[in-house]
Amino acid sequence: MSDAFIDGFWPYRKDAPNYRAIPDAPADRDEVLQFVRRMAEAEDRMGDEGRVSGSLYSGDHGHYHFLGEVFSEFSHANVLQRDMYPSATKFEGEIVAMALDLLHGGSAGGSACGVVTSGGSESLITALFSYREQAREDRGVRAPNVVMPTTAHVALDKGAHWMGIEVRHAPLGDDFRADVPALADLIDDQTIALVGSAVNYPHGLIDPIPEMADLAMQSGVGMHVDACLGGFLLPWVEQVGYEVPPWDFRVDGVTSISADTHKYGYALKGTSTLLYRDRELRARQYFTYPDWPGGLYLSPGLAGSRSGGLLASTWAALVTTGADAYRESARAMMHTADIIRAGVDDIPGLAVIGDPLWLIAFRSTDPDIDIYLVNDHLKRAGWRLNSLQLPPALHFCVTRPNTAPGVAEAFVDALRDAVDHARQHAGEPAESGAMYGFGGTPQGNQTLNQLMSGVLDAMHEVAPEGV
Ligand SMILES: Cc1ncc(COP(=O)(O)O)c(C=O)c1O
Structure with missing residues (x-):
């Protein structure tokens, strides 16, 4: 492993206590607190400067601190014990109600409902499970498949892999959105659902949801809209006057939506909502088992024990932010994005996708x-974008920290420099490649197997001895 790789994953290995076993004597709480704060401050610096794409949605440390206080009141409480903690029922019910209100659940004729999950991936995978169960029980589907554009979030592929569902990926149209005839070609009698995004992760685009929902209805299958990223921002963007094509429960045929509170809802990491047009579909995700010696088991979703703190703090994030501030933030983020988009448009040799x-x-x-050489240079200048592939590209997902004065303009300047750098070094290998969740691969583009063993293993180890 290269020094840069080791430094990247284990920067604390030399200057901190490194544990390989639980210590006999307890560590001093003040020292632990100081050490944890030092790490948090160092790691937050880049995001606080507004130089990070996505990931940090609020950026307001006062807000985080308040949510931490609310969290701590119920951090130890187990949501499973509803008799002890009826607050969890209140918080979860009201989070779902607020999400449904925002996404026009009322258009579903009073039957819309939902659950709170641990994040976007769990919401997507749970939706897939519900559709698989529905298709199996109602239509006898035994070889289930789900049909979606290539840009739908990869957590769906993961969930489908775990649950034995075939994923049929349709190519994109010229506008980089789902191509409805291409989706139609992939549907057969074993299809359980279509999935579209609002907005999708790679390119931030809204698929043609009304056309897809029509197709789903004609085919007698469900239609999930992945609004994990856009669900808590698109409504405010629409309300402040931007044109947003229809995508939520106002569209007939949309049967479920995932929308993450821990993104533009400004909640702490660890919650998302999965909303259903009707209760009958939600019931497909319930599991009951009457014959276990541990007791009659009734479980609404994947989780067993979970912290009441997450529900309390998510509820608190929504009610203490309030609609006016959500709208103001939406306006500011759109303004920032407009500057970035105009800046990209102005640089010869670059093109905005869709x-x-x-x-x-x-x-x-x-x-x-080479767009990855552009990313290398941006990284060195302190910017953290997300790199994409098929086609190679970068994206900047604007969040609140990026709306600080001057950030968008500074980014456009840095991008122009980075493009000059890439031209000057044309043909040289780039350090960064396209790896989801990273600013780029740690060691350029390797084979998938090398990455699997090198990176996934490494992320789950303590610092190697003697480095
Ligand atoms: C469109 C979309 N769907 C799903 C997810 C997955 O969400 P999570 O990381 O909370 O599991 C993301 C994450 O960025 C996303 O952008």
Whole structure:
């Protein structure tokens, strides 16, 4: 492993207590607190400067601190014990109600409902499970498949892999959104659902949801909209006057929506909502087992024990932010995104992908500009973008910290420099590649197997001895 790789994953290995076993004597609480604070401050610096794409949605440390206080009141409480903690029922019910109100659940004729999950991936995977169960029980589907554009979130592929569901990926249209005829070609009698996004992770685009929902209805299958990223922002963007094509429960045929509170809801990490047009579909995710010696088991979803703190703090995030501030933030983020988009448009050799709102993906249209070399240079200048593939591209997903004065303009300047750098180094290998969740791969583009063993293993180890 290279020094840079080791430094990246284990920067604390030399200057901190490193544990390989639980210590006999307890560590001093003040020292632990100081040490944890030092790590948090160092790691927050880049995000606090507004130089990070996505990931940090609120950026307000006062807000985080308050949510931490609310969390701590119920951090130890187990949501499973509803008789002891009826507050959990209140918090979860009201989070779902507020999400449904925002996404026009009322259009579903009073039967819309939902659950709170641990995050976008759990919401997506649970939705897949519900559709699989529905298709199996009602239509006898035994070889289930789900049909979606290539840009739908990869957690769906993961869930489908775990649950034995075939994923049929349809190519995109020229506008980089789902191509409805291509989706139609993939549907058969074993299809359980279609999935579209509002907005999708790679390019920030909204699929043609009304056309897809029509197709789903004609085919007699469910239609899930993945609004994990857009669900708590698109409504405010629409309310402040931007044109947003229809995508929520106002569209007939949309049978479920995932929308993450821990993204633009500004909640702490660890919650999302999964909303259903009707209760009958939600019931498909319930599991009951009457014959266990541990007792009659009734479980609404994947989780067993979970912390009441997450429900309390998510509820508190929604009610203490309030609609006015959500709208103001939406306005500020759209303004920032408009500057970035205009800046990209102005740089010869770059092109914005599709017609995005606040997540701006761009690629190179000039063979002399390797977009990953552009990313290398941006990284060195302190910017952390998300790199994409198929086609190679970068995206900047604008969040509140990016709305600080001057950030968007500074980014456009840095991008122009980075493009010059890429031209000057055309043909040289780039350090960064496209790896989800990272600013780029740690060691350029390797084979998938090398990455699997090198990176996934490494992330689950303590610092190697003697380095
Ligand atoms: C569109 C979309 N769906 C799903 C997810 C997965 O969410 P999570 O990381 O909370 O599991 C993401 C994450 O960025 C996303 O952008």
